[in-house]
Amino acid sequence: MSELSDEFTDRFGQSAYPAGFLDRFEPLECLGSSAQGETLLVRERSTGEKFVAKCYPRSPEREASAEGSGLLTGLEHPGLPRFAGEFLSETMRCVVRQYREGAPLSQFVQENTVTTAQLISFGAQLCDILTYLHSQTPPVIHRDVKPQNIIVGPDGRVSLIDFGIARSYRAGARSDTACYGTEAFSPPEQYGFSQTDCRSDIYSLGVVLCWVLTRRTDPADAAKGAENRSVAKILRRCTAFDPKNRYADARAVRRALLRARPEIAARRRFLSGLCAGVLLAGLVFGGVKLYEKLTYSPFTDSGYVNTMQTDPAVVADAVAFLKQRHGATDLFDNTDDYATVGWVKDILVDLYRLDETYVRAKPLDDSAPHESDHNFLPWAQGDEQYMNYYDCAYIVVKLFWPDKVADWSSLRDDNGEYPGSRVADAFLVKNGLRDGVVRPTDLMKGELAILFANTERFYLSQR
Amino acid sequence: MESKLRTSTLFRRLKQSPDMTTFLRANEKSLSAAPFCEHISAAARRRGEAPERIIARAGIERSFGHQLFNGTRSPSRDKVVQLAFGFGMDPDEAQLLLRAAGKSALYPRIPRDAAIIFCLERRVSVIEAQSLLEELGMTLLGGGGSRE
Numbered sequence: 051m052s053e054l055s056d057e058f059t060d061r062f063g064q065s066a067y068p069a070g071f072l073d074r075f076e077p078l079e080c081l082g083s084s085a086q087g088e089t090l091l092v093r094e095r096s097t098g099e100k101f102v103a104k105c106y107p108r109s110p111e112r113e114a115s116a117e118g119s120g121l122l123t124g125l126e127h128p129g130l131p132r133f134a135g136e137f138l139s140e141t142m143r144c145v146v147r148q149y150r151e152g153a154p155l156s157q158f159v160q161e162n163t164v165t166t167a168q169l170i171s172f173g174a175q176l177c178d179i180l181t182y183l184h185s186q187t188p189p190v191i192h193r194d195v196k197p198q199n200i201i202v203g204p205d206g207r208v209s210l211i212d213f214g215i216a217r218s219y220r221a222g223a224r225s226d227t228a229c230y231g232t233e234a235f236s237p238p239e240q241y242g243f244s245q246t247d248c249r250s251d252i253y254s255l256g257v258v259l260c261w262v263l264t265r266r267t268d269p270a271d272a273a274k275g276a277e278n279r280s281v282a283k284i285l286r287r288c289t290a291f292d293p294k295n296r297y298a299d300a301r302a303v304r305r306a307l308l309r310a311r312p313e314i315a316a317r318r319r320f321l322s323g324l325c326a327g328v329l330l331a332g333l334v335f336g337g338v339k340l341y342e343k344l345t346y347s348p349f350t351d352s353g354y355v356n357t358m359q360t361d362p363a364v365v366a367d368a369v370a371f372l373k374q375r376h377g378a379t380d381l382f383d384n385t386d387d388y389a390t391v392g393w394v395k396d397i398l399v400d401l402y403r404l405d406e407t408y409v410r411a412k413p414l415d416d417s418a419p420h421e422s423d424h425n426f427l428p429w430a431q432g433d434e435q436y437m438n439y440y441d442c443a444y445i446v447v448k449l450f451w452p453d454k455v456a457d458w459s460s461l462r463d464d465n466g467e468y469p470g471s472r473v474a475d476a477f478l479v480k481n482g483l484r485d486g487v488v489r490p491t492d493l494m495k496g497e498l499a500i501l502f503a504n505t506e507r508f509y510l511s512q513r
Numbered sequence: 514m515e516s517k518l519r520t521s522t523l524f525r526r527l528k529q530s531p532d533m534t535t536f537l538r539a540n541e542k543s544l545s546a547a548p549f550c551e552h553i554s555a556a557a558r559r560r561g562e563a564p565e566r567i568i569a570r571a572g573i574e575r576s577f578g579h580q581l582f583n584g585t586r587s588p589s590r591d592k593v594v595q596l597a598f599g600f601g602m603d604p605d606e607a608q609l610l611l612r613a614a615g616k617s618a619l620y621p622r623i624p625r626d627a628a629i630i631f632c633l634e635r636r637v638s639v640i641e642a643q644s645l646l647e648e649l650g651m652t653l654l655g656g657g658g659s660r661e
Contacts, residue, residue: 054641055648058631065624072624076652079590080620090623093652 067105071137071144075101089212091149100149101134102211108143122190122213129179129209150209155262156197164262166278168206170307173259175208176200177304180255184248184300191247195254196235197261235267239293249293252303256288256296280310358439358490358497360386365496368503375506376401385496392433393495394445397502398426402449419468421456428470438491440471442498443484446505447474481508550584552613556600557582571599572639572654590616591654594629598639604630625651 065072075092078100082089087106094101122145123133131147138144153161155172164172176195183190192199192210199212237253261267263281284306290296297303308314369382381397398404409426413419416430426448429441448455448470454477455470467475478484483504490497557564568578573595580586581596588596593614597607607630608618619626628649632642643653 052644052648054632054635054637054645058628058645058649061631066622076625077623078625078652079617080623080626081617083620088620088622 066139066142068137068139068142068144071103071105071135071139071146074135074137075103075146077103092146101146102131102149103144103146104212105142105144108138108141125183125186125190127179127182128207129175130182131209131211147211150201150203150211152201152203152209154198155200155202155208155258158202159197159262159265166281166312169259169262169281170311171206172200172202172208172262173255173307174304176210176255176258177300177307179208179210180248180251180300181304184251189248192251192254193236195251195258197258200258235261237293247293248299249296252288252296252300253290253293255300255303256285260285260289278310278312278315280315281307284310358493359500360494360496362496365499368496368499371503371507372401372499382495382499385494385499387495389437389442389493389495389498390433391427391431391435391437391441394437394442394498395427395433397498398445398449404449419470421470428468436492437498439493440467440475442493442501443474443478444468444471446501447477450505450509451477478505483508548584549587549614550582553596553600553610554582556610560600567596567599569599570601570639571595572643573599588614589655590614591656594619595639595654597633598642601636602633603636604633607633624649629654 067077074095076095077090077092079091080088081091081102087104090103090105092101092103093099123136125133131150134146134148136143136145152158158164180192180195183192190213192213194212195210199210201209201211203209235254235257237250239250257267259281263285284303287306288296288303297306309318365385369385372382373379379400381393381400395409398409399406404426408424411425412430413422413425413428419428421428427441427445431441444455455474458469458473475484483501553567554564557567564579564582565575568575568582571578571592573581573592577586581588581592590611593611593616594607597610600606600610602610604619611618619630621627621630625646628645628651629642632645637645639654646653
C-alpha cells in the first residue's frame, strides 16, 4: 500500500453503508440527498452493471413505508426499475434497483418540444404503470409522481422511479400520518385532508401532464393552456379537488387519453361528420317520402292506381291523361256505363289510331280464338258484348307490346283463358298495373280508362 | 444581445418585477449558465494556460480534450473531475466546475468521491489519483459515472 492509500484509509476507512452493500456494489455518485436519505448511482462489482441505491437512515416511520416494508420488492413491470436487493446495517437501509438510462422528464422537456402525441404516449405509459401499482394487494400508491421521478428512455419508453414515499393503501385509515410529496404535484388529500388512495396518483399525473404542456402546475391554469380540448378536459378531471370527481382508476385515464390522440380525434371528427351527413341525407329523404305520402294524388308521378275502381277523381284523372295524350274525345262522357266491345274498338281506332279494318275484323275461322294479321281481336265477339277483365288485359298489352301476347312459351297448361290474355295478365301483375282486380266481368268505362292510362304511363316510363 | 445582459440590468429588472415567476420567465435566457466549454476556456485564460497543457495534465486524450474546450462534446462527470485535476483545482473549485457542467457534486460519504476529494486536497496528479483508486479497488476515473 502506498503512503497516500494508508493515509486515506486512516481518515476515511469507516463507511456508514451496510457491508454487504459495499461488497456487492461500488457507489459512484450521489444523485440526490435529503434528510430522508440519499440516492446513489452504484456499479455492481461483478458485472459492471449500473444500479441506483436508495439509502435511508432506519426509522420506525420509514420501516412502515411500502419500500421499508418490502412490499415493493416483488414488483415486476417494464416501467418500473427492477428490484435488485436490499441491505441493512444497524443505522441504514439500502434498497437497490435497476438503473434506467434516459433523462428525467423535467430535463427532457427543457431539451425537446413535446408534441401532443408524445404527451399522450407518456401519459398512457404512466397510466399502465399506475394501473399495475394500484392493482397490487394492497394497492401501492406512489405518492410522488412528478417530472423528476419520470425517466424518458432513448426509445421514448417511460419509467417511474423513486418509491421513497410510496405506501400501501390501508382500508379504514382516515388520513395519512405524515405529509410527504412535492407540493405542486401533490393532491390536497396528501396534506392530511383524507387518506391518499389511487386517485391521489391520478391527481399528480394530471398535474405532471399539465406541467409538460404549459410549464405550470396550477391545474386550473394549465388545463386552459392545452391546445387539444379533449386533453384539457382529461387533465381537469384528473386534477379535481375532490377525489370523487376524478377518474376512478388509471385505466380510465389511459382510455380517455388514447381517445384524445390527434389521429383518433381526426378520425372521430371525420366519422361524426359522415354520420351527420348520412343522418341529414336520411332526414331529407324521409322528409321527401313523407311529403309524397301526405300529398299523394292518383296519377301523379308514376303512381299507378288500383285499376278496378270507379272513384270519380281517379277516373277523371285517367280520362284527363288520355285526352291530354290523344286529343279531345267524347268516348269518356259516360264513364259509369258498361264498356262494350264496340266501345273499346272505337277507342283503338279513334284514340290510338289503329287501322279500322284490322280492329273491326272478326277472325276468318271463328271456331277457336287465334292470332292473325287479319284481325286485332282473336275472338269473334259481337260489338254489343260487355268487356271482361281478361279481354281488356289482352287489348291494352297488345296495343303497346304486340309481341308479348303472342309469346305463350311461358305457359304450361291451358286453364280455360285464352293464352294471350293470360300472358298479358301476368305482365300487368308483374308491373303492378292490375292491383285491385279480382276477376271482374262487366267492366265500367271508367275502370277501362284507368287500365288504359295505367298501361300507357308504364309504357312511357319504360321508353 | 438579450442572452448577455449585464448583472446590474438583471438586478434592476428583478426589483421591478411583480413576482419571481414573471422575472424568471422573462429573463430565462440571461439566467441560464454559460455553456461548459466557455466556462473552462475562461478558466484557462484566467490562469494564463493553454488548453493543451490542461488536457495533458488531466490525462484526457488530446483530440477529445479539445472537443471539450470547443464544445463539440459534453463531458461525463469523471471527465470533469479529470479536468479539475488538469486545472490543479482544490475540492471547492472542483465542486464549482462540476456544478457548471451540471454534474452531481463530489459526495464525501461515497468512498470513491472521498478518495477524489482527498487527492484534490493533496494537489496530487491525476496519475497518482488513479493509482490510489486502483489500490483501493475503486473504479478509475473515466471508467464509470452517470449520463454523459
